[in-house]
Amino acid sequence: MAISMPELKYDQLSSYLKERQGKPYYPVYLVFGDELLYKTAFNALLDSMIPVSGQSLNYDPVDDTEENIFRVIDRMNTFSLQPGPKAVAMIDSRIFYAKQDDATLLAKVKEAYDRNESKKAAGIFVALLGRLDLLFDDLGTPEGIKKLKADPTDDAVWIEALCDYCGENHIKIPKDPDSGAALEKAISKGFPKNNHLFITTDMVDRRRRLFKTILETGLVVDCSVPKGDRREDRIAQEAVMSTRMESILSRSGKSIEKDAFAAIMEMTGFNLRVFSHNLEKLINFVGTRQTITVDDVEKVLERTRKDPIYEMTNAVAERDIRKALYFLEAMLSENIHPLQVLAAISNQMRRLIMAKGFLEGEWCRSWNSNMNYTQFRRDVMPEIQAYDRQILDRLGSWQDRLLSKSGKTPGGSKKKKAKPATDLIVAKNPNSAYPVYQTMLKADRYSREELLAALTCLARADVQLKTTGRKPKTVLESAVFSICERSSRQNA
Numbered sequence: 259m260a261i262s263m264p265e266l267k268y269d270q271l272s273s274y275l276k277e278r279q280g281k282p283y284y285p286v287y288l289v290f291g292d293e294l295l296y297k298t299a300f301n302a303l304l305d306s307m308i309p310v311s312g313q314s315l316n317y318d319p320v321d322d323t324e325e326n327i328f329r330v331i332d333r334m335n336t337f338s339l340q341p342g343p344k345a346v347a348m349i350d351s352r353i354f355y356a357k358q359d360d361a362t363l364l365a366k367v368k369e370a371y372d373r374n375e376s377k378k379a380a381g382i383f384v385a386l387l388g389r390l391d392l393l394f395d396d397l398g399t400p401e402g403i404k405k406l407k408a409d410p411t412d413d414a415v416w417i418e419a420l421c422d423y424c425g426e427n428h429i430k431i432p433k434d435p436d437s438g439a440a441l442e443k444a445i446s447k448g449f450p451k452n453n454h455l456f457i458t459t460d461m462v463d464r465r466r467r468l469f470k471t472i473l474e475t476g477l478v479v480d481c482s483v484p485k486g487d488r489r490e491d492r493i494a495q496e497a498v499m500s501t502r503m504e505s506i507l508s509r510s511g512k513s514i515e516k517d518a519f520a521a522i523m524e525m526t527g528f529n530l531r532v533f534s535h536n537l538e539k540l541i542n543f544v545g546t547r548q549t550i551t552v553d554d555v556e557k558v559l560e561r562t563r564k565d566p567i568y569e570m571t572n573a574v575a576e577r578d579i580r581k582a583l584y585f586l587e588a589m590l591s592e593n594i595h596p597l598q599v600l601a602a603i604s605n606q607m608r609r610l611i612m613a614k615g616f617l618e619g620e621w622c623r624s625w626n627s628n629m630n631y632t633q634f635r636r637d638v639m640p641e642i643q644a645y646d647r648q649i650l651d652r653l654g655s656w657q658d659r660l661l662s663k664s665g666k667t668p669g670g671s672k673k674k675k676a677k678p679a680t681d682l683i684v685a686k687n688p689n690s691a692y693p694v695y696q697t698m699l700k701a702d703r704y705s706r707e708e709l710l711a712a713l714t715c716l717a718r719a720d721v722q723l724k725t726t727g728r729k730p731k732t733v734l735e736s737a738v739f740s741i742c743e744r745s746s747r748q749n750a
């Protein structure tokens with residue numbers, strides 16, 4: 259069945275390109291979302307329209323500055339001197355950025371700057387300054403920094419360096435004319451038949467007239483991926499990662515163990531650029547060997563997941579006081595609510611208590627803290643699964659008794675009995691054993707008494723946060739220090 263819609267998801271693009279042969283091209287293409295995905299999608303669309311050999315003459319990329327918007331419109335209304343389709347592209351466009359995106363844009367500037375992508379960082383930076391009606395000189399004053407919503411201590415150095423870069427490269431702050439309205443008017447009016455406009459960007463505002471006009475006259479390719487931590491978000495992220503992995507592995511003729519893929523996800527989080535780079539490193543590392551294993555992942559990759567909650571709770575589990583306090587400071591400076599921080603630490607301690615329950619129980623016969631992951635998966639995971647089944651059976655039995663006492667006998671219903679809902683099992687996803695292995699290693703750092711004392715400490719911190727006037731930072735630092743230091747002293 260052919261795809262005939264003005265908007266596609268990224269994973270539909272391949273089918274669309276196969277089925278569109280012989281059909282006319284759209285006058286406008288908007289490709290947005292995750293940077294790596296939208297660049298891949300754009301290249302696929304461009305190559306399908308203009309052969310690579312002809313792109314030097316019929317493809318015209320234009321940097322997205324406010325002045326260049328009008329240059330794009332002019333070029334789109336100019337006939338090509340060469341036969342065949344002509345493509346003009348606004349790469350990494352900022353035309354959809356809205357006022358409410360200012361904080362997000364500043365974060366993107368910093369990310370690009372940290373990756374040494376000075377040109378990209380400067381482009382977003384001057385666009386942000388133009389909308390805020392700021393000059394470079396304004397950033398030398400507290401008022402200018404405040405209007406930019408930057409941290410006056412942490413951001414001063416790199417902002418000053420970026421201002422110098424803009425000056426050295428004659429990058430000017432735009433006057434912020436309504437270029438979006440001009441482009442929307444030009445698209446509505448129409449371009450010469452064989453001329454096609456591409457716009458690539460990381461974010462769009464679907465409420466804008468420009469977006470609605472493109473949707474009516476062109477093709478929109480949505481390459482966005484949910485960034486949250488809900489189950490649906492993680493499923494979507496893993497699906498994108500898996501597709502990306504298959505594409506890279508197919509070129510090299512390699513394969514990867516399922517648990518090795520889970521280990522990479524665990525170590526990098528959802529970051530397609532980092533994930534792709536790490537996979538390339540693993541391919542080079544294994545050499546002539548066919549399969550990438552979990553041991554390869556552990557030897558080659560470093561943790562690159564930029565998640566302060568994740569990092570902080572792991573630091574607590576590893577009894578690293580300095581690192582735990584560092585990430586605690588980072589979370590509070592980002593206005594993460596203190597009770598959310600407390601809940602994250604409490605959840606980590608609960609997981610460690612469940613793991614410790616297994617390690618000290620009769621089901622654990624094979625575990626030792628010096629075993630490698632392959633041994634763990636082979637010998638210990640079956641024991642953990644048996645342990646979890648016992649817990650579920652016991653909870654199911656208690657549930658049946660409660661229903662029986664309430665007069666709702668489960669035996670009188672023909673419906674399939676539901677599994678008890680609980681977070682008390684050790685391996686929620688037995689197919690992903692690597693995170694379980696890591697949890698066992700961390701649980702081995704604590705005694706049962708330490709973990710129970712940690713929960714008592716966290717409960718006391720909860721009461722202090724809700725009922726006293728103490729500073730949340732002081733309360734949380736005291737709890738983290740107490741948990742980590744107690745364990746350190748006892749083990750010493």
